[in-house]
Amino acid sequence: MMSEPMGSNIINPFEVALTQLDEAAKIVGIDRGMHDVLAQPKRVLTVSLPTRMDNDEIRVFTGFRSQHSDARGPFKGGIRYHPQVSIDEVKALSMWMTWKCAIADIPYGGGKGGIICNPKEMSIGELERMTRRYAYAIADIIGPRTDIPAPDVYTGGKEMSWIMDTYSALKGNFVQPEVITGKPLAIGGSLGRNEATGRGLSFTVREAAKKLGIGLQTANVAVQGFGNAGQFAAQLVEEQGAKVVAVSDSQGGVYNKNGIHIGSLRKHKEKTGSVVGFPESRSISNDEILETDCTILIPAALENQITKKNANKVKAKMVAEAANGPTTPEADEILYKNETLVIPDVLANGGGVTVSYFEWLQNLRREYWTEDQVNGMLDRNVTKAFADVYETHEKYQVNMRKASIALAVGRVAEAIKIRGLWP
Ligand code: NAD
Numbered sequence: 001m002m003s004e005p006m007g008s009n010i011i012n013p014f015e016v017a018l019t020q021l022d023e024a025a026k027i028v029g030i031d032r033g034m035h036d037v038l039a040q041p042k043r044v045l046t047v048s049l050p051t052r053m054d055n056d057e058i059r060v061f062t063g064f065r066s067q068h069s070d071a072r073g074p075f076k077g078g079i080r081y082h083p084q085v086s087i088d089e090v091k092a093l094s095m096w097m098t099w100k101c102a103i104a105d106i107p108y109g110g111g112k113g114g115i116i117c118n119p120k121e122m123s124i125g126e127l128e129r130m131t132r133r134y135a136y137a138i139a140d141i142i143g144p145r146t147d148i149p150a151p152d153v154y155t156g157g158k159e160m161s162w163i164m165d166t167y168s169a170l171k172g173n174f175v176q177p178e179v180i181t182g183k184p185l186a187i188g189g190s191l192g193r194n195e196a197t198g199r200g201l202s203f204t205v206r207e208a209a210k211k212l213g214i215g216l217q218t219a220n221v222a223v224q225g226f227g228n229a230g231q232f233a234a235q236l237v238e239e240q241g242a243k244v245v246a247v248s249d250s251q252g253g254v255y256n257k258n259g260i261h262i263g264s265l266r267k268h269k270e271k272t273g274s275v276v277g278f279p280e281s282r283s284i285s286n287d288e289i290l291e292t293d294c295t296i297l298i299p300a301a302l303e304n305q306i307t308k309k310n311a312n313k314v315k316a317k318m319v320a321e322a323a324n325g326p327t328t329p330e331a332d333e334i335l336y337k338n339e340t341l342v343i344p345d346v347l348a349n350g351g352g353v354t355v356s357y358f359e360w361l362q363n364l365r366r367e368y369w370t371e372d373q374v375n376g377m378l379d380r381n382v383t384k385a386f387a388d389v390y391e392t393h394e395k396y397q398v399n400m401r402k403a404s405i406a407l408a409v410g411r412v413a414e415a416i417k418i419r420g421l422w423p
Contacts, residue, residue, distance in 0.1 A: 013092035047137035068094035075111030078152025085114035099408035135166035178363035181356035190359035192374035198232025200351015222246040225301025254281035299326035344401035
């Protein structure tokens with residue numbers, strides 16, 4: 001997974017999340033009490049995780065699980081392992097998950113978890129023991145109908161498998177795949193899950209191109225980040241006829257005005273570990289990639305990449321955010337003034353959680369769907385989400401991010417209102 005996640009910046013992500021909520025609350029006109037309900041997670045659990053290291057010493061890691069809202073369904077959201085995980089980071093990310101699920105209109109709320117650790121410096125055995133201890137520590141607040149975690153930065157199928165196994169052992173000792181998503185296929189993962197974020201993003205790009213009157217056959221694309229999200233996003237926009245002219249990863253970037261074949265670039269990266277040095281291309285820096293002369297820019301790496309310093313230099317007509325939080329609030333305003341359409345993260349990368357939802361449904365029903373079924377349902381879902389956000393953007397004359405969050409806040413507030421306050 002990625003090398004430098006949310007916590008590495010100086011901007012407090014929870015403050016950003018609260019500012020976004022304030023703006024959305026004004027747009028949809030929710031009252032102070034409802035606003036206050038949405039401003040805090042319903043529960044944040046901090047856990048201490050004593051773990052036996054390979055040298056037989058005990059190290060105590062700190063983990064969190066933030067459960068923002070379950071008004072529309074069980075909490076849902078990933079677990080990240082990183083030295084800079086913080087309580088404010090998981091709180092912000094759990095709020096964004098609430099919005100993301102509401103925009104996708106799937107019956108989930110928002111949650112997020114994390115452990116402060118450096119997984120790159122841990123052995124598989126240490127990771128397994130720490131992960132199982134975390135699963136044990138949060139077992140009473142997660143569950144197939146209460147809170148369903150998933151992978152995030154530096155976690156993947158193997159951590160999900162250990163959590164599922166630990167939870168199943170603790171809670172009745174029968175297999176419960178529906179407690180977690182992002183699992184390997186052998187234990188109940190879904191076909192199409194790996195590509196889902198990039199595929200969902202490509203559908204939002206297709207829909208936005210129609211609104212802007214851009215033919216994808218004539219569009220040039222630049223992609224920052226060539227990991228899970230970036231690779232599939234690049235491949236799938238290429239399949240739609242667009243020309244990917246620039247791609248970067250943490251080592252640097254490559255450019256070819258005639259187009260870069262994504263399949264060949266992936267093979268090059270598999271062999272050499274980076275996109276750098278790809279034949280028939282010239283190298284460009286990670287700063288240049290954001291300012292590349294292109295129609296569509298896809299940030300798919302880190303947060304806070306487009307800022308007030310470089311937003312005026314962005315030439316793209318459309319920015320499709322595969323990464324979470326790549327654009328700062330000031331940059332958002334600049335792009336809006338310059339008439340660059342931003343497809344915000346909560347909409348553009350919602351394909352991942354949508355296919356997680358499909359995985360959960362398959363697990364609950366003990367059935368397996370074909371990849372075509374999964375992709376077809378994803379297309380319908382994302383196309384509808386895009387249309388809903390675009391309509392909100394036109395109705396309130398606000399940028400797409402404010403429109404997305406306003407739409408979500410409206411949906412969540414409505415659910416809370418209808419359910420009423422207990423007691
Ligand atoms: P990943 O680790 O698979 O890939 C990250 C990529 O970013 C790598 O290619 C890395 O080399 C590159 N990178 C790191 N530093 C860079 C830099 N300074 N400049 C350019 N590239 C750099 O991670 P991922 O899963 O693809 O996640 C990327 C982003 O997408 C994150 O913000 C993540 O939260 C978001 N996201 C991912 C998914 C998913 O399903 N994978 C879903 C939703 C959101």
